[in-house]
Amino acid sequence: MALTLQALTFAHQFTTSWLHPAGKKTDRPLHIGVLSSATINAAAIIHPAETHADVLLYGIASRDARTARTHAQAYGFLKSYGSYDELLEDPVVDIVYISTPNGLHFEWAYKSLEAGKHVLLEKPFTSNATEAKKLTAKAEQSGKILMEAFHWQFHPAAHRFRQILEDGRYGKILSTHALMTSTPEVPSGDIRWQYDLAGGSLMDMTYVVSFTRYALQAGTPKEVLSAKARLSKHDPRIDEAMEAAMLFRTKEDYDVHSTVYTDMARGWKLYIIPRLWELPSVKVETETTTIYFYNAMMPHIYHYIAITDKATGRTTYEKQYKGGPQWKDTGETYWSTYRYQLEAFVDKVRGREPAHWVTNQDSILQMETIDEVYKKSGLPLRPTSLRAVE
């Protein structure tokens, strides 16, 4: 369902930017430069920037000058560049948004920091934990802001979900289960099938690990109990699907059993029905209830948090499109996860306290968890850039 969800997000973003333009920009808005002409750009940065008064769509770079020009004209960027390096050389760019394939995240984020830019970097942070640590050190040394674009965590629904879990009234957490699948399958030739570009279902659908760690407020698993990959027919290093079980130690010092499932080629039900209802979600079982966050990845389109009492079977439903424990009065019901994320990123750059943040340390722990699952499954870690091992 992931691809359909992505298409719905494009439609949602296009409509909301059109209905709610930012109007006048601030006197000196932050100038954004986008590295690549990726499909995700429109939803993840372009439309959010259109509705943010303090952000200007300044430049877009592509490996191909004509592509960059076409995208600049289509989306109203002031400048286009025929190489990523040219954009980084432009002193007017304040923030670089990087949407290259995963395997190039490290290299371009590193170079962007070196060029003195703040960086909003697409998920997954890097190809593996070695790169994540090196990149974090570079960010610290540069004094610039770097963040993995885990947009879902910025939505008020995510904050409400965690508030419910932290409440304590439902008892201890016993187990979690998170899933993300794609029907129809991710098209052949896509970057997600390419090992050299750090593809794989767990890499792309890294959300399942993020949902789990966020729910448990956990670092890395104490142990990966099992990890079973269904391999791509074209490349045995690529996990078309991954199913893993982990043991996490909570802050309260007890173990929670967590399972995750990712699938880039999910079979249709009874071979004829695409599983359109199977949205990226996470279920948490506590002593007295199950708490199910449906469509945790793109809650702006639709979501619910269902709390089911195990004794009575009674379910109550909650939704949170605006406000909540972290945003309070900031935000609009039509804001997407990406729009909330941009609000926080700009706040951070401007020296204000953001409502939410994904720390680089958290991204390291996220990549360490992914590495451990790959190791347990017998698959190789995604390749490390030469610069990260220098």
Ligand SMILES: NC(=O)C1=CN([C@@H]2O[C@H](COP(=O)(O)OP(=O)(O)OC[C@H]3O[C@@H](n4cnc5c(N)ncnc54)[C@H](OP(=O)(O)O)[C@@H]3O)[C@@H](O)[C@H]2O)C=CC1
């Ligand atoms: N936050 C979210 O919701 C989402 C995040 N993502 C993440 O964003 C990134 C991009 O995903 P997506 O939009 O699907 O990607 P696309 O395949 O649509 O675009 C990737 C872009 O990267 C550039 N590129 C540079 N080197 C290569 C190469 N060797 N092969 C192919 N492309 C290259 C190309 O731009 P050019 O030719 O202009 O240089 C290309 O358009 C990924 O890291 C993905 O995980 C993806 C979807 C959703």
Ligand SMILES: O=C1OC[C@@H](O)[C@H](O)[C@H]1O
């Ligand atoms: O981050 C993502 O979100 C939407 C999905 O369709 C996509 O595969 C993934 O990269």
